[in-house]
Amino acid sequence: MFDNNMGGESMREKILEMLSCNSRISHDQIAVMLNMNPQDVTREIKAMEEEKIILKYSTLINWEKTKSHTVTALIDVKVTPQRGVGFDEVAERIFRYPEVRSVALMSGSYDLSVKIEGKTMKEVALFVAEKLATVEHVQSTMTHFVLKQYKQAGVVFDDKEEDRRQVITP
Amino acid sequence: MSKFNAADYVVPKLKSLPPSGIRKFFDLVANTKGVISLGVGEPDFVTPWHIREACVHSLEKGYTMYTSNWGMPELRKGVADYLSEKYHVSYSPENQVIITVGASEAVDLALRAVVDQDDEVIIPDPCYVSYKPCAAMAGGTVVSIPTKAENDFKLTAQQLENAITAKSKVLVLCYPNNPTGAIMTKEELLQIAAVVEKHNLLVISDEIYSELTYSGQHTSFASLPGMLDRTILINGFSKSFAMTGWRVGYATGHPEIIGAMVKIHQYTILCTPVTAQMAALEALNNGMEQVYHMRDQYNQRRRLLVNRLNDMGLDCFEPKGAFYAFPSIKRTGLNSEEFCQHLLNEELVAVVPGEAFGESGKGHIRISYASSINQIEEALNRIERFVNKRYKSEVNLSAQA
Numbered sequence: 001m002f003d004n005n006m007g008g009e010s011m012r013e014k015i016l017e018m019l020s021c022n023s024r025i026s027h028d029q030i031a032v033m034l035n036m037n038p039q040d041v042t043r044e045i046k047a048m049e050e051e052k053i054i055l056k057y058s059t060l061i062n063w064e065k066t067k068s069h070t071v072t073a074l075i076d077v078k079v080t081p082q083r084g085v086g087f088d089e090v091a092e093r094i095f096r097y098p099e100v101r102s103v104a105l106m107s108g109s110y111d112l113s114v115k116i117e118g119k120t121m122k123e124v125a126l127f128v129a130e131k132l133a134t135v136e137h138v139q140s141t142m143t144h145f146v147l148k149q150y151k152q153a154g155v156v157f158d159d160k161e162e163d164r165r166q167v168i169t170p
Numbered sequence: 171m172s173k174f175n176a177a178d179y180v181v182p183k184l185k186s187l188p189p190s191g192i193r194k195f196f197d198l199v200a201n202t203k204g205v206i207s208l209g210v211g212e213p214d215f216v217t218p219w220h221i222r223e224a225c226v227h228s229l230e231k232g233y234t235m236y237t238s239n240w241g242m243p244e245l246r247k248g249v250a251d252y253l254s255e256k257y258h259v260s261y262s263p264e265n266q267v268i269i270t271v272g273a274s275e276a277v278d279l280a281l282r283a284v285v286d287q288d289d290e291v292i293i294p295d296p297c298y299v300s301y302k303p304c305a306a307m308a309g310g311t312v313v314s315i316p317t318k319a320e321n322d323f324k325l326t327a328q329q330l331e332n333a334i335t336a337k338s339k340v341l342v343l344c345y346p347n348n349p350t351g352a353i354m355t356k357e358e359l360l361q362i363a364a365v366v367e368k369h370n371l372l373v374i375s376d377e378i379y380s381e382l383t384y385s386g387q388h389t390s391f392a393s394l395p396g397m398l399d400r401t402i403l404i405n406g407f408s409k410s411f412a413m414t415g416w417r418v419g420y421a422t423g424h425p426e427i428i429g430a431m432v433k434i435h436q437y438t439i440l441c442t443p444v445t446a447q448m449a450a451l452e453a454l455n456n457g458m459e460q461v462y463h464m465r466d467q468y469n470q471r472r473r474l475l476v477n478r479l480n481d482m483g484l485d486c487f488e489p490k491g492a493f494y495a496f497p498s499i500k501r502t503g504l505n506s507e508e509f510c511q512h513l514l515n516e517e518l519v520a521v522v523p524g525e526a527f528g529e530s531g532k533g534h535i536r537i538s539y540a541s542s543i544n545q546i547e548e549a550l551n552r553i554e555r556f557v558n559k560r561y562k563s564e565v566n567l568s569a570q571a
Contacts, residue, residue: 002255002458018470022543032477033470161216167520168196168209170299170348 011036015044016053020153023057062157064149070117072101072146073124075132076110078139085137087111093135099127110142121145187306190299191526195510199520206549207520207541211348213412213493214540217449218460221411224452225445233444239436241269241420242447248454249420253405257380257390259398265425268432269442269450273378273406273419278304279431280374280402280421281340285310289339294325296527296534298348298376311337316530319498322487323352327361334369341371343391346379349527349536350496351489356389363394372427373401378419379492381410381461384469388491392422399424402431409492410461411453416446468493471539471546479537482554483561493540496524500533502560509535512560517552 009017011034018030027045031038048054063070079090087105094114095103102115114132118124125143133141149157177185199205216222240246246263253259261267270276281304285291291305295314302312315333317323330341343362345354354362366373375391392401406419421431435441472489479486479497486497499509506523513519521538524531539546 002252029474033473035473163214165210165212165214166196167199167205167207168192168522169211170190170192170526 012044012048012053015041016048019045019054019057023059060153060155062149064157070119071121071124073116073118073128074144074146075114075116075128076106076142076144077112077114077132078141079111080137080139082137090135090137094132097127097131099124099131183307187303192299192522195520195522195526198511199514202514202518202520205514205518205520206545206552208537208539208546208549209520209522210538210540211494212414212540213409213464214542215412215464217411217413217416218453218457220456221413221449221453225449228445228448233448235444237269237441237444237447239432239441240267241442242444242451245269245447245451245454246420248451249422252454253390253403253422257388257393259390259392259403259422261422262425266428267420267422268428268435269447270406270419270421270435271439271442272408272414272417273376273404274300275417275435275439276402276404276406276419276421276431277301277374277376279434280404280427281305281308281310282434283427283430284340284372284374284402286339288337290335290337292330292333292338292341292371294343295529296323296349296524296531297342298344299527301342301344301376302528305340305342310340313338314528314530317350317352318530319485319487319496319534323347323350323496324354324358325362327365330362330365334365338369338371340374341366342374342376344376344378346377346383346388346491348379348492349494349522349524349531350534351492351494352487353383353385353388353491355386356394359389359391360394363391363397366400367396371400373397374404375401376404378404378406379409380405382465382468382493383491384465384472385490402427407450407453410464411450411457412464413449413453416449418442418446418450468539471541471543474543475537475539475546475550478550478554482550482557484553484557493538495537495539496531496534497537498534502557504560506531506533506535513553513556516559517556519549519552519556521553 014034015030018025027041028038031041079087091103091112094100099116099118100114101117104113106113116124116127118127128141128143199207246267246269249267250261250263253261277300285305285308287309289310290313291310292313292315293301294317305312313333315325315329317325345352373391377390380388390403392398392403402421402423404421407413407416475495476486476488479495483501484497484499486495489495499506502509506525510521510523522536524534524536
């Protein structure tokens with residue numbers, strides 16, 4: 001139970017973890033911190049980009065602090081399974097819309113979880129009614145609007161926890 | 171009627187005890203605004219949430235009473251199981267484990283339990299700030315052994331042999347080491363054990379940083395052949411589980427010695443606060459994954475720090491444990507106190523002068539990497555600017571001369 005878990009992670013996983021925390025970190029710094037060769041880091045990252053393991057380098061933004069107001073909704077979508085049409089095909093019909101930010105197949109009481117972004121609630125609601133609900137094999141939708149984001153990608157948005165340590169301790 | 175002078179009532183041995191070398195520097199730093207401090211000897215992580223939550227739950231359940239003087243039986247058993255599985259040392263939770271108010275109390279209890287007037291206590295230097303004062307307060311005579319950067323700040327068997335006299339009784343070890351980050355391998359410890367056995371010494375082994383070992387496995391001194399009974403093994407929750415403020419540590423050893431320590435503990439402390447013990451129990455039961463996660467983070471920061479220190483010309487041997495680097499600052503031409511003061515004034519970075527940890531720390535500074543990567547990087551940029559300025563002015567001076 002107190003087993004010396006050295007992580008068992010591969011170098012790739014470690015590189016990915018560092019990039020997912022800070023996509024702007026330099027390859028040289030990754031190399032130093034993981035005790036690797038800088039060329040090896042660059043090669044691995046390049047390979048992972050080509051293999052589409054790394055898809056994009058993005059930035060986590062607290063949009064609420066900006067003037068841009070987007071409305072986000074999570075839609076539970078139930079799908080009627082039909083012969084010859086799997087979930088993948090229904091999902092594809094949904095994720096082709098640019099308004100759709102993410103789509104995932106879920107276990108449980110509904111099948112697809114769809115995240116929609118729009119400028120207003122009305123815009124999102126209309127999209128659901130006119131586009132999403134009318135996709136073939138979609139049986140029902142349930143729309144949940146996001147009111148406030150507290151934490152995303154492991155980051156607490158308005159973190160009040162600060163360094164409370166004494167400035168010098170033995 | 172004679173005039174009351176409070177100072178006359180303080181015992182002479184306390185008056186002559188120097189205040190912690192860190193105190194003076196602390197005041198200086200505390201009074202400066204906008205400082206990045208790499209002078210902190212504790213994790214920057216807050217105690218993992220599940221541990222904090224378990225503590226709150228224990229309060230809700232009404233765990234607000236005294237516990238056994240020895241500590242809660244479940245926690246003692248947890249500690250014994252942990253030490254057995256991790257470091258292959260076997261202790262009975264019944265009479266060989268005491269839960270203390272931090273490892274610091276355990277150090278004090280151990281020294282008071284075994285050191286008598288004029289007994290010699292051998293302490294490698296530089297070392298954690300409390301060993302020497304506690305040994306002195308217990309009535310012992312401190313014998314310092316200087317450890318050196320060229321030996322990676324390890325104690326050598328020869329040095330120990332040379333320090334032995336007829337009065338030698340106790341050896342204090344602390345590996346992984348604060349302030350140097352040094353560790354000792356099993357082979358190196360075996361050589362020390364041979365000298366310990368030859369001269370019939372008792373060892374107080376403070377292994378509070380045992381989980382923060384970055385090269386190979388930590389070897390507990392008590393696990394060496396013949397050393398189990400001869401060792402008072404001290405450890406705790408502060409560093410590994412990021413629980414400094416909870417004050418929970420422990421000591422394990424021979425029943426006679428632990429029993430003697432419990433005597434002092436029961437009359438002075440009574441018991442470690444139950445709330446903190448409940449949190450420690452949760453830490454042992456469900457907290458190991460977090461420990462390894464934090465260790466990985468420290469290790470990445472350690473490599474970054476040591477690499478950049480060496481790049482900027484501050485020679486730094488590779489610290490393989492704890493969360494400190496201990497580079498030499500001799501090339502700047504400053505002594506370590508001057509270095510730290512000027513660095514604070516000119517660049518608003520706080521590090522601790524090596525001599526705060528003993529004579530052999532002179533010419534070195536202790537830099538803690540228990541800080542976020544961003545803080546470490548910014549501090550390193552400032553240190554580099556400072557060193558370049560200093561070094562260049564030194565070079566110019568010597569060129570003029």
